[in-house]
Each structure stands twice: as C-alpha cells, then as structure tokens.
Amino acid sequence: MISIDSLSKSFGSHQVLNNISICFQKGRVYGIVGENGAGKTTLFNCIAGIEDHQGRITADRAPLKNHLGFLQTEPYFFSKITGEEYLRLLCHARHKPAERAAQKNIFELPLKQYAATYSTGMKKKLALMAILMQENDYFILDEPFNGVDIQSNLLITAIIHKLRELGKTILISSHIFSTLHETCDEIHLLQNGVFSKAVARADFDLLEREMKQVSIGNKIEQMELK
C-alpha cells in the first residue's frame, strides 16, 4: 500500500500537484491518465523520492524507495555498462541474486552489449527486467507500452497481470486507452493538479466514450479535411 497525504509540488510559481491525498492498495493496478503536462511524471518522481515536495508519502514497507521499481519513460544508462552489468548492479543494490539473468532474459536482449547503445524499446525492456529481478513490492511504470514492439507489449501486459496476482501495488501511466483497459482495476484522471475523477473497471467503456466525446467533438468538421 502506498499512502499519499496532502501532496503538493510546484516548479517556481507553477503549481503542478495541488494537495493530493490518495491511497494505492496492494494487489491492484492503477492507471494514471491526464493530458500532456498534467503532472503524471511529477507525481511519480515525488513518490520515488527524486523530486522534493510538500506532504507525506508512506508505504507499508518502509522506506518506500527500497521496495519500489520505477520504470521511467526514458531510462538512462551510463555509457560503458553492458545490459548484464546493469542487471547485476540493480540486483546487488537490493541484495537479490543476478546469476540467472540469461535465463530470465524473456525479451531476448543482447545482454553483452552496452546498454547505452540499445534502441529506445530495448532500453525500456532492460530497465523493466531489472526492476522485476529486484522483486519489488511497488511498481511505477511510466508509459511502459510506449516505443515497445507488439510482442513485448503483450508480454508486459501478462507481466502486469502476474504482478497483480502476486499482491504488488502497481501504478501505470499510458496515453493508450486499450492498454489501460487490459491492465487496470481503476483509472484516475489527473487534471489541474488534482485527481478529478476515479473510474472503476466496470465503467471504463463509459469513460472511453466520454473522453472520445470531449476530445474529438466537432474538431474533425472544424478542420475541414479535404
């Protein structure tokens, strides 16, 4: 469980998160949606402790950051480290074994190659593999499906289902509605610095229809496409 109490975050005079309180339970997958710039990554960075903020963020296993796997939108790797070395480094940081990396290489990554030379999708898969091998309790996956091939997207969806079954707490951001539909128990809409709407799985279709209506409206006619 991750508990957020009165979280606020500003960059100068720009308030991005405004007094947010919410609780994310174990064994559940939460989709965090919002327009570009709504503050999803800022929220994740605050939870991960890499962005200072006002308010309290706690977890049933403390300290939260020692049990959190954070897949960032664009994972960064040092230039002279191979995929295998990266996995070993992250596993050692959590005192977890890294010897079976080759066997666990379900994305078939070239682990002997420098990670910095991987493609965008390969980097994402390596970073995901590392946080899975760490056996974390909490997962934040910031756009996990973006830039990843179809086969891996299917695999990532199955991984999220398994993590839920294992009782992990999972937060996902995505701009692709179908991926949230397939993975989430709840969708929370971040808007103007607060969670303006919480939608349970049973109402996902309704939410999609509503969002389509608001997003598309009469804009196609307005464009007068020829």
Ligand SMILES: Nc1ncnc2c1ncn2[C@@H]1O[C@H](COP(=O)(O)OP(=O)(O)OP(=O)(O)O)[C@@H](O)[C@H]1O
């Ligand atoms: N380090 C920073 N300094 C100043 N402003 C920032 C900084 N990081 C984020 N912001 C601003 O905070 C707001 C929220 O950004 P954030 O990246 O959290 O949005 P997001 O919802 O993840 O967007 P996207 O869907 O495009 O990834 C934006 O207006 C952004 O410009």
